Amino acid sequence: METIGTSAVPIEVLLVEDSPGDVRLTREAFKDAKVHINLNVATDGAEAMAYLGNEGKYANSPRPDLILLDLNLPKKDGREVLAELKESPSLKSIPVVILTTSASEADIHGSYQHHANCYITKPVDLEGFLKVVKSIDSFWLSVVKLPRVVHT
Amino acid sequence: MKTKSLLNLKVQLAFAAAILTMLAVGAISYRALAVSGELDQWVGHTHEVLENLQKLMSAMQNVESSFRGMVLTGNESYLDSYHANIANAEQYQLAIRRLTVENPAQQRQLPALERLAAQKVQFNDGIIRLRLTRGFQAAADAMGDRTGTQLMDEFQAIIRDMQDEELRLLAQRSVDARRRLDQAKVALILGTLVGLFTAAFAVWSVQRDSSGRALAAEKLRESEEKYRSLIDGVQDYAIFTLDPGGKVASWNAGAERIKGYKAEEIIGQNFSRFYSQADIDEGKPEKELQLAVTSGRSEIEHWRIRKDGSRFWANVVITAARDSSGRLLGFSEISRDISERKETEAKYRGLLEAAPDAMVVVNSAGEIVLLNVQAEKQLGYRRDELVGQKVKNIIPEGFAERLIADGTRTAAEALAQQIGTGIELIARRKDGSDFPIEIMLSPLESTEGILVTAAIRDITERKKSEQHLVKTVGELKRSNDELQQFAYVASHDLQEPLRMVASYTQLLANRYKGRLDSDADEFIAYAVDGSNRMQGLIQDLLAYSRAGTNGKALHEISSEKQLKDALANLRATIQESGALVTHDSLPAITTDDTQLVLVFQNLIGNAIKYRSAEVPRVHVSAAKNGGKEWIFSVRDNGLGIDPQYFDRIFVLFQRLHGREEFKGTGIGLTICKKIVERLGGRIWVESQPQKGSTFYFALPERDAK
DSSP: OOOOOSSSSOEEEEEEOSOHHHHHHHHHHHHHTTOOEEEEEESSHHHHHHHHTTOGGGTTOOOOSEEEEOSSOSSSOHHHHHHHHHHOTTTTTSOEEEEESOOOHHHHHHHHHTTOSEEEEOOSSHHHHHHHHHHHIIIIIIISOOOOOOOO | OHHHHHHHHHHHHHHHHHHHHHHHHHHHHHHHHHHHHHHHHHHHHHHHHHHHHHHHHHHHHHHHHHHHHHHHHOOTHHHHHHHHHHHHHHHHHHHHHHHTTTOHHHHHHHHHHHHHHHHHHHHHHHHHHHHHHTHHHHHHHHHHSTHHHHHHHHHHHHHHHHHHHHHHHHHHHHHHHHHHHHHHHHHHHHHHHHHHHHHHHHHHHHHHHHHHHHHHHHHHHHHHHHHHHHHHHOOSEEEEEEOTTSBEEEEOHHHHHHHOOOHHHHTTSBGGGGSOHHHHHTTHHHHHHHHHHHHSEEEEEEEEEOTTSOEEEEEEEEEEEEOTTOOEEEEEEEEEEOHHHHHHHHHHHHHHHHOSSEEEEEETTSBEEEEOHHHHHHHTOOHHHHTTSBGGGTSOSSSGGGGOOBTTBOHHHHHHTTTTOOEEEEEEOTTSOEEEEEEEEEEEEETTEEEEEEEEEEOHHHHHHHHHHHHHHHHHHHHHHHHHHHHHHHHHHHHHHHHHHHHHHHHHHHHHTTTSOHHHHHHHHHHHHHHHHHHHHHHHHHHHHHTTOSOOOOEEEEHHHHHHHHHHHTHHHHHHHTOEEEEOOOOEEEEOTTHHHHHHHHHHHHHHHTOOSSOOEEEEEEEEETTTEEEEEEEEOSOOOOGGGTTGGGSTTOOSSOTTTSOSOSOHHHHHHHHHHHTTOEEEEEEOTTSOEEEEEEEEOOOOO
């Protein structure tokens, strides 16, 4: 079992997001926050599940420490991805942050019902978005102790 | 007739009884006379018998005297008398035998009498012979024998017996005759009495009957007179009779008044003169009499002609009069001048014609009595094709049924229930096509009973527009829903690309401000501002489209709690502005959970935002309005609003201030209005510029569902 690194070992984050603009924006925001992370991207729900199951080209992909999940996704919806994740014994311990444009009560309630670890509506302005990403960094990647699993 | 025959029978019976009684009395009298005659006869007979017996006795005594004289004297002249008396005695004996032939008792005595007479004669003859032959002595000796005297005594005894018998018979017959006469006398008296009585009764009876008949006749005459004077006195009706040929036979005062003829002028004239020449040419007078003959009665309304040639509209009833055997005696005619009624009708018809709707007048039998030209037009019939027809022909269902009385209501009551209410039915035109109508019924008292006036309105157009309205409302709702959906979808989906534009222009501004030229900086600044504003609009639009659409169940909530939530959301604003927000105690109301928070939040937010130079003071209160609704008020001491903008401020994205003065898109009050109206309430404002504003919203009290 490895010990938790402070900065030497990069933190793996899986961003499930279909909008390249948002992906870039998120990447830029993390960059602005000067956080050292490995941002891996899946552009739809199916790809996210393939990544998490180390299928195909993701056979050697690292297990993420945190998942940033959009809800409205092509192929497999973010809600389904969340449900499958939280039903999987090996994956359910990975914290999932729902990061979406939806502010609907139904989505918020449904997400927590499926054990989402937090729900964030994407702020519409850049400033707000940067603040959110900073908050994610400071809370989930600095304050919170995340479970680390031995790589086999 | 019956009374008369009964009377005759009674009289006949009485007389028959009297006659019978008289006959009986006659018979009894005759019988009494016969008895009396018989008695006389018997008395005579008895006297005859007695006389003959007496003569026989005398003759025998003469025979004895002559015998004794001859014997004593020997004078033979005695013998003449002797023989003569013997012959007489024989004559008397024969007479007695004849007279007493019916009396067995006397007949029985006769042989002894005759034998004794014969023996005496024989004895006498013997003596006489002795006298003649032997002389006196011999004769006297022979006479000394008692035989002669004895015979004579016996003979006389029988004669006396027979006399007694005859007297006894006479006496007996007298008694019989007297008894029978007495009976006859009683019978006569009784019979006479009975006869008298019967006759008296018959006479009385006949008298009584005839006096009764006279009384009845008198009464009949009186009644006829009364009746006649009644008919004669009737002024409103012409009442007269016609003979079978149509000639006027009687004439009353009403006839004189109405038709203008005096009785003496018209009686005997043919009644056809009451008809117009056209009617006479058509043979109407004869036809009507014929109708009365065949059906007993004819009734028509038509023009009649007065003596002066003027005409009047008359209702005429002609009735055939027949005797008991059915023979036509003539006719009676009752006619009435109904011009006045006609005028009323004409007036009514005028009103009908003037009515904008189709009007149909129907009687209680469901027959059309009257209709106007609009009705003709609408239904496609000519007037004469409908008058007298069943209303069912034009309104197949729902009309005639409404006129029918049933067990619990009369036709009038049935009708009363329909009065004044529009009834939607289907009418049928002559060509068989149907169209929707609305009818209004009203009753019309008339001489023919209750009539119903039905105003019929063709509601085809109304139905069409109703359907159109329903369709339009449906379309509107659909379109509204679509719009709602559109607003949400549009704002939501527009937000994504806009967020990209805004974020990257901002990123551009952040990273490259001062690194390009000043133009670029300015352009980027406008792009950022524009995208930011657009984001604001879209977000507000989204908020607006969400407002009131949650469709959450309504339940009782504390409005005070809602206010506190709103204040919590506004905490930053309140703190920043130093506003003083106060409230009265607020009621629990039945409403949507979260919407009221938004209303308070927007109103209080606005009150603080549009503040004057003073420290903002906001007061929230609520008051009940007549038990039906709660009226909430949010009062401020802000800028106030010019009343001309009261409506405008509730319209989406309408603002009274420039963006430089106040931020915002102008969605807040629109959202409040939408929420309040969705909850069945209303919202308004009272304000004056510089005097603060009070926003009110009323929410209905309702039961939690």
